[in-house]
Amino acid sequence: MEQPAQRPPDHVARIQAVWRRERPDLDVAPQGVIGRLHRVATLLTHELCAVYARYDLGEGEFDVLAALRRAGAPYERAPGELAAHTMVTTGAVTKRIDRLERAGLVTRRAAAEDRRGRVVALTPAGRELIDRAFTDHIRNEHELLAALTPAEAAQLEALLTGWLARLEPADGTAPGAAPGAASTG
Amino acid sequence: MEQPAQRPPDHVARIQAVWRRERPDLDVAPQGVIGRLHRVATLLTHELCAVYARYDLGEGEFDVLAALRRAGAPYERAPGELAAHTMVTTGAVTKRIDRLERAGLVTRRAAAEDRRGRVVALTPAGRELIDRAFTDHIRNEHELLAALTPAEAAQLEALLTGWLARLEPADGTAPGAAPGAASTG
DNA sequence: ACAATATAGCTTCCATGGAAAACACCGGGC
DNA sequence: GCCCGGTGTTTTCCATGGAAGCTATATTGT
Numbered sequence: 001m002e003q004p005a006q007r008p009p010d011h012v013a014r015i016q017a018v019w020r021r022e023r024p025d026l027d028v029a030p031q032g033v034i035g036r037l038h039r040v041a042t043l044l045t046h047e048l049c050a051v052y053a054r055y056d057l058g059e060g061e062f063d064v065l066a067a068l069r070r071a072g073a074p075y076e077r078a079p080g081e082l083a084a085h086t087m088v089t090t091g092a093v094t095k096r097i098d099r100l101e102r103a104g105l106v107t108r109r110a111a112a113e114d115r116r117g118r119v120v121a122l123t124p125a126g127r128e129l130i131d132r133a134f135t136d137h138i139r140n141e142h143e144l145l146a147a148l149t150p151a152e153a154a155q156l157e158a159l160l161t162g163w164l165a166r167l168e169p170a171d172g173t174a175p176g177a178a179p180g181a182a183s184t185g
Numbered sequence: 186m187e188q189p190a191q192r193p194p195d196h197v198a199r200i201q202a203v204w205r206r207e208r209p210d211l212d213v214a215p216q217g218v219i220g221r222l223h224r225v226a227t228l229l230t231h232e233l234c235a236v237y238a239r240y241d242l243g244e245g246e247f248d249v250l251a252a253l254r255r256a257g258a259p260y261e262r263a264p265g266e267l268a269a270h271t272m273v274t275t276g277a278v279t280k281r282i283d284r285l286e287r288a289g290l291v292t293r294r295a296a297a298e299d300r301r302g303r304v305v306a307l308t309p310a311g312r313e314l315i316d317r318a319f320t321d322h323i324r325n326e327h328e329l330l331a332a333l334t335p336a337e338a339a340q341l342e343a344l345l346t347g348w349l350a351r352l353e354p355a356d357g358t359a360p361g362a363a364p365g366a367a368s369t370g
Numbered sequence: 371a372c373a374a375t376a377t378a379g380c381t382t383c384c385a386t387g388g389a390a391a392a393c394a395c396c397g398g399g400c
Numbered sequence: 401g402c403c404c405g406g407t408g409t410t411t412t413c414c415a416t417g418g419a420a421g422c423t424a425t426a427t428t429g430t
Contacts, residue, residue: 007350015370018255023319030326031370033338034229036345041226043352044219060386070203080408092387094410116395116408134208141215147351152344153218159333159341160221165192166332167228185200185216245416264379277417279380301378301425 012036044144051140055133056103060088060096062137065105065130066185068122075122078111082120105129137185197221229329236325240318241288245273245281247322250290250315251370253307260307263296267305290314322370 009017012035019028045059052062067085068075079097083090097120100106105126111117122130145153194202197220204213230244237247252270253260262270268278282305285291290311296302307315330338 022255022257026323028323030330033330033342034326036349037226040345040349041222070207072207089388138211138213141219145215147348156344157218159337160225163332164221164225274418
């Protein structure tokens with residue numbers, strides 16, 4: 001509207017143009033939003049993972065450590081809770097904990113009351129690591145978001161919040177199991 | 186601003202609230218945008234994959250068929266081109282083509298001039314399938330986007346386009362290799 | 371012409387995560 | 401008290417894709 005500067009068409013625009021030629025019967029406009037959203041999400045994930053890697057963490061491990069850290073002292077949670085918070089299956093959580101335990105960042109012990117249950121706890125090293133990693137992570141997110149003005153960021157957040165509310169089944173039966181993960185840190 | 190209706194805090198808002206308690210030294214505002222963007226992308230991917238599944242296709246296979254279809258008649262491309270278009274490694278393309286070939290949707294033959302090269306072509310069955318699947322896919326995208334008003338969708342597209350332009354390395358050295366894929370169809 | 375290098379595709383190995391079965395234990399009904 | 405269904409965790413098997421190395425062919429430099 002107010003920015004006559006015509007940027008060269010991006011990847012998504014080029015794909016849309018080809019589809020319009022090959023399938024003129026279809027209105028591919030939604031790709032403009034959905035395609036770019038995916039692309040942005042992919043690029044962001046890539047950048048975020050680069051920071052995790054500095055601490056020798058994969059996205060999954062970072063998520064588990066963050067979920068434990070959010071629990072507050074003494075930084076403990078059951079595997080099932082971790083699965084719910086990180087939106088992956090409990091099987092995936094088992095493996096993530098295996099890796100973190102091997103790295104000395106968490107411990108696993110039997111639950112006191114319910115002998116089926118387990119308690120995963122951050123070790124001092126794990127606590128120290130996730131605090132450093134999360135600080136760096138948030139700094140990174142600020143940088144990535146710096147490409148937008150505060151007003152744009154606020155607008156984007158409002159739009160996404162609204163869409164999300166209408167997209168997400170109200171009852172929390174949301175699938176967290178697609179290729180991309182939850183990963184809010 | 187103009188919508189006093191206060192929705193209950195969503196998943197991301199709740200996580201932010203906890204972080205503010207545990208790490209009051211950090212400004213976790215960026216999570217509001219980045220976290221929700223990831224969540225929306227995940228949900229969308231999930232819905233999109235559900236449609237692919239109706240045609241017995243995974244996301245990767247759908248992407249390859251779509252890339253071939255976009256090539257226009259006679260619907261042929263070299264594996265390397267397919268890798269570039271779908272933003273995955275050539276190794277991944279080899280496997281996708283293996284699966285598609287097994288399903289009778291594409292054929293693989295030696296290139297005429299360069300004997301290192303190969304030509305992947307849509308079979309009539311593949312052409313027919315991707316045309317049906319893509320039609321359904323676009324219908325699905327329209328539905329998913331129907332949760333936004335046309336004005337909201339336009340705003341969102343503009344914001345994402347701008348962010349993407351500033352996020353994507355100008356020279357096209359973009360990473361397509363993070364957990365989530367490109368998948369513009 | 372021939373060696374050195376680059377390129378296209380493929381193969382091997384590895385990492386991650388889902389689905390479902392297997393376990394171990396809890397709790398209720400009888 | 402004991403069987404039985406339910407629940408928390410782990411295990412097994414499988415699918416997908418990346419990284420790096422391999423093979424065959426093309427290209428370049430001398």
